[in-house]
Amino acid sequence: MSTPDPASYLPPATQPVRGVVWGIHLALPMLGLWLLLANDHLNIPWQHNPSHFWLIILIAGVNLVLGVLISEASRRRSDARLFLVSMVFITNAGFFFLHGLATPKVILPAGSVGFDAGQQLGLSIAAVFAFVSALPLGERVAAAVLSWQHFVRGALLGVMALWGVVSLVPGLTAVSEPPEVSPIGWLTWGSVPGLLLYSASAVMMFLLHRRRPSAMLVSLITAYALLAESMVAGMSQLNWHLSWWEWHLLLTLAFGFVAYSAYLQFRREGSSAGLFDSVALSETVARIRRDYDRALEELVEHVRKGEPLAAARLSGKFRLNEGQAAVLDRAGRALAEERELSERLSALVDVSVKTRVGLPEDELLTASLERVRQAYGDVKIALVSDGKTQIGSREYVFAGDDPIRRDGLLAFPLTVKGHLAGVLEVPIGRTSQDEALAATLAGQLSISLENARLYRELHTLFHQYMSPDVAHALLADPAQAELGGEVKELTALFADLKGFTTFSEKVTPGEIVDMLNRYHTVAVPCILRNGGTIVQFVGDALLALFNAPATQPGHARAACKAALEMQRAAAEVAEEMAWQRSDGVEWPTFRVGVNTGPALVGNIGSPELRGFNAMGDCVNVAARLQAIAEPGTVVIGEATYRQLGDDVSVNSLGALSLKGKEEPVTAYVLKGLD
DSSP states (O other), rough: OOOOOOTTTTTTHHHHHHHHHHHHHHHHHHHHHHHHHHTTTOOOOOOHHHHHHHHHHHHHHHHHHHHHHHHHHHHHTOHHHHHHHHHHHHHHHHHHHHHTTTTTTTSSOOHHHHHHHHHHHHHHHHHHEEEEEHHHHHHHHHHHHTTTHHHHHHHHHHHHHHHHHHHSTEEEEEEEOOOSSSOOOHHHHHHHHHHHHHHHHHHHHHHHHHHHOOOHHHHHHHHHHHHHHHHHHHOOOOOBBBHHHHHHHHHHHHHHHHHHHHHHHHHHSSSSSTTTTSSOOOHHHHHHHHHHHHHHHHHHHHTTTTTTTTTTHHHHHOOOOOOHHHHHHHHHHHHHHHHHHHHHHHHHHHHHHHHHHTHHHHHHHHHHHHHHHHSSSSEEEEEBBTBBBTTEEEOOSSSOOOOOOEEEEEEEEEEETTTTEEEEEEOSSTTTTTTHHHHHHHHHHHHHHHHHHHHHHHHHHHHHOOOOOHHHHHHHGGGGGGGEEEEEEEEEOOOOOTTHHHHHHHOOOHHHHHHHHHHHHHHHHHHHHTTTTEEEEEEEEEEESSSSSSSTTHHHHHHHHHHHHHHHHHHHHHHHHHHHOOOOOOOEEEEEEEEEEEEEEEEEEHHHHEEEESSSSHHHHHHHHHHOOOOTOEEEEHHHHHOOOEEEEEEEEEOOOOTSSSOEEEEEEEEOOO
16 A cells, blocks of 8 residues: 655645654653652642542543544444554543542542552553554454454453452452552552553654654654653652642643544544544555545446436445535546546547548448447437438538537537538537537547548559559558669569460450450459569550568469469460350460569659569569460579479470570479479
8 A cells, every 4th residue: 555755744844843843842741840859849739639530530531532432433444453542542531530539538538549559550551552552463463453352341341340349449458548658669660661651652653653644643642652751740659749730731631632633633524434544554544545436436427427416325424424525526526527538538539540540431430439439428420411411300501610509419510621521419518528529529530531531542543553562551651652762582473465466456446455354353363362563564464573562471482373373264264255255266375474583673763653663684584484485384484493392393494595685594384383
């Protein structure tokens, strides 16, 4: 459990000052006692039995009230420390009452041993409880203390009852008789343990106060310190002298200080429910804070549901007065509004994130609506249909960008490029920022809708005119469209149609286009499915690159696989058309060349018009291999063959002399890949 910083309770400059003032107040009684004991002429006797009786009865009453209050707090919080502190006051209350009854001429005609010893005995027993209460009790010890609390109370009452009998019944025991020697010498030394215990208790409580500053802890520390001083004052045994009366004055101050502190805190809080919580064990304080956190969460939930007087539900549980319940209710409403504001801002952020991921329009609106409803309530969106913006039976006609208010609903226009595209309907009235947040939401959804439609247009445009890899790269980073390139190893696939010129001379232009589209319709998916990028369509020919622009492991094998699939797909098209045509015109047949090597890859052209392409010997050789290939076959270069591995079936063409190449080029006819 985190502990608050003491500096948050008092300004640092005042803490030492208060400590000095507190020390002076504790030192003054001891200074006065020393002056009285050192100057007999000042320490005059004054015996007034009624004054003594009523003073002691008053002290006993204050102790009893404090003991009962702290005992009730102990029961409510199930706290061992509060129980032990309550026993300090209850013990003193009982023995002070018996000491008052032992005042001469109340029950007994004269002083007695019980009159002299009863008060010191009670203070000493109470000192034991004080010392144990100041210890850092663990959970097991605290649980054991609580399990024995009834026995401890019963034993204490038994001791007090026994002391009352032996000290107040005349002639029953020597305790009810006047002392043979006055003062009682052993009583002086018998007070030493109580003095030490109270002193140690004050020190330990002070250390607790350092970790957990509290006014009630300060009052308890002061009380323990004054009780220690009263033990010192009582050692003189100069009955009825001023030093003896000072002893009683210290007792009055000790318990009066605690009572006054409790009274001030009661007035400040307006309730006795938490007066002594700061004295409790750390585990109890942590549990109380958790209870308050849960209560506040419950309060906020009630407020968010619109339930009236939500704090009143908790006032009985925490014994709050009407003023506290009203303050808690306002705090709960403020916290609920703050949380709703936070949730709505979070929803706006989520909608903006969805705008950037390129979702289709329907998916974007569905996902955005689902998220927004979690924060804004029953939000509805409708797009323009047949020139109308309508949600259910409510049709909206907007004049500019101004919203329309109807029955607790606020409708905002959704626009795309300045034109009405839909309507957003938001319930308002839950927070003071509803209208501004709804306007921001409408603006964000308009941006999202416009971006989705723009992305769809770009997607359609780019992907119909260039490879998906190139399109995605340009959409993600338009700077990649700049002129320039890099040298990269790739595999080039070059294909054209053998017999295209003859076919073109015998058919109409429309049939030429139809033939090319049929072939490319089956060829292009073969390339794209294997990770290739088509960079050129030139008449009946096409050029595809593998390992560019996107890096592709095993690019040589992927290119060969695509080439074989192309030939199979083209053969099926040619066979199908042979059945459909009866004019005897022979359809062209694909021939493919594949080669691997370094090439310059990038955007080639001018600032006004450019295209993605590859240049280099690798691409030229692929074109030459395609030119020597027989229709329906795939010819590959030596570098490609070396990267295919052992599971490849080829026929060697030997070293070929290709146009534009000084050195012979080894080539193979690719038959298959296992």
